[in-house]
Amino acid sequence: MATEAATKTVAMPQLDFSTYVNQFFWLLVTLVVIYFVVTRLVIPRIGGVLADRKSTIERDIAAAEELKQKAISAEAAYNQALADARSEAARIVEAARAEIKKDLDEATSRADAEIMAKSAESEKRIAAIRDSALESVTQVAHETAAEIVAVMGGSADAEAVSAAVAARLKG
Amino acid sequence: MASSLTFHPMEQFTVSPLFGGHEVHWYTITNQTLWMAIGICCILLLLVIGARARALVPGRSQSAAEVFYSFVHNMVRDVTGEDALPYFPYVLTIFCFVFFANTLSLIPTSFAVTSHVAVTGLLAIIVFLSVTILGFVKNGAHFLELFWVKSAPWYVRPALAVIELISYFVRPVSHSIRLAGNMMAGHAVMEVFATFAALIVISPLVGVFVTPLSLAAITAMYALEVLVAVVQAYIFTILTCVYLKDALHPSH
Amino acid sequence: MKRLAILAMLAATPAMAAEEHAVPFFSLHNPPFVVVIAFLIFLGIVVKAKVPGMVGKALDTRADQIRKDLEEARLIREEAQMILASYERKQKEVQAQADRIVAQAKSEAQTAADQAKADLKASIARRLAAAEEQIASAEQAAMREVRDRAITVAVAAAGDLLTKQMNAKSANALIDDAIGQVGARLN
Known part of the structure; x- marks a missing residue:
């Protein structure tokens, strides 16, 4: 047995070509098994976890980005709404001012008309006064003159007084 | 009583049937077969069972599996490029096999699968053939531009082409011998050192110095061999990636 | 050292075969056994150097980093969500705010109109009175x-x-x- 083992023991077992076919066969079997383990189990499992992790982070970041965009547009909408409200308010104030001005103008013109009417009326009254002036002047002057003459001790009949007054009125 | 040291550093590499008999047929289950199977079991343990939690925040075993996986993934991406990621499963298969064969061989009395040129040679030939075929399938005749160094002056290009062609065919040889040689040498040297440990029995006076020294040397060798096992697995795989890159982007 | 002593004892056992092919496993004549010893010493040194602990810590650090990254991404999203929510709340309130602004403008306009009308009335009355006075004095003068x-x-x-x-x-x-x-x- 010892001699047999000795003959079988080559100086370098690596160069014992009688074992090569066996080694090739089992190496190929092993490689195929490892390949199937790797592709069926290892890559789906570990690759899946790594991809999950990466996609979780990326999804979070992407969601954050999207939310940020939404926030920006929400802010813009908010500011827009405020600006709209302000311009609406300005418009209302402007409209109110126009309304007031219109009212003012109307009231002013009405007042003007009233004043004009009143002054016209007074003009008429003054004219009437002036129209009635001659008559009343004649009458008053007549009475007054007669009284004066009487006070002064003159005698003056109505006729003479009237004549004198008429003469003075003309003069 | 053995009165002298007898050195059989290569005996450990003998491929022998596991279940008796002496003939090694093509189907015989040998010690090598056993250790390849143990390698598969380790792959299952680390990369399948270890990662079974599939947690978003990994535990230790899952994290280890992820580090292992990402290491190869990043290697393929960084060395070969994004377009080589479809070949990642093949590269991972090769790395898994070589890595576990190398590291398992560190266990004493185990069998160093990758110390056999039959194994590393066939692996290298598989890589060589698939890369060459892939190069022609992907690039057609343009794959030959790999041997036509356009950056060189025109008159040296033919000479360079011959050199490039030779170096291309030498690739599988260096690829396989580098790995097998490294693994074989380490184990053989350890075995030689281990033989000296018997001196304490033969000659206690000499042995009292030599035996501890031999043990210390083997211990130190272990530190080195762990490094060699990992680095050689890495080199074998990264060279595969480099060859793959040449196949995908042959023009210099 | 103790282990070595045991080894020496084992090696010295008379049962040990002279024939090298029959060397028992637990013998210094058996190199694989010596390698086992060296391997155990190596493992002892590795454990003594706390390498497993370091590896475990590195793996934990990695897990912490991953947790932190996930947490950070989640926080970024939640923060964005909060900002959006606050804007949406503001947006909901903006209608009321706008209504308030408009209402205030309306009431201010109303007040201004009332004030202006009152002022106008007074001024018209003054003008009328002045005009009447003027007329009266004109009539008196006449x-x-x-x-x-x-x-x-x-x-x-x-x-x-x-x-x-x-x-x-x-x-x-x-x-x-x-x-x-x-x-x-x-x-």
């Missing part, structure tokens, strides 16, 4: 003018008459005085 004229005419006429009647009497100065008295009294 009336006084008429009366003055009547008196002037009367005095002059009386003068004429008295002059005619008292020519001979030559008491003009007296008459004139009297006339002046009468005029003053009438006025």
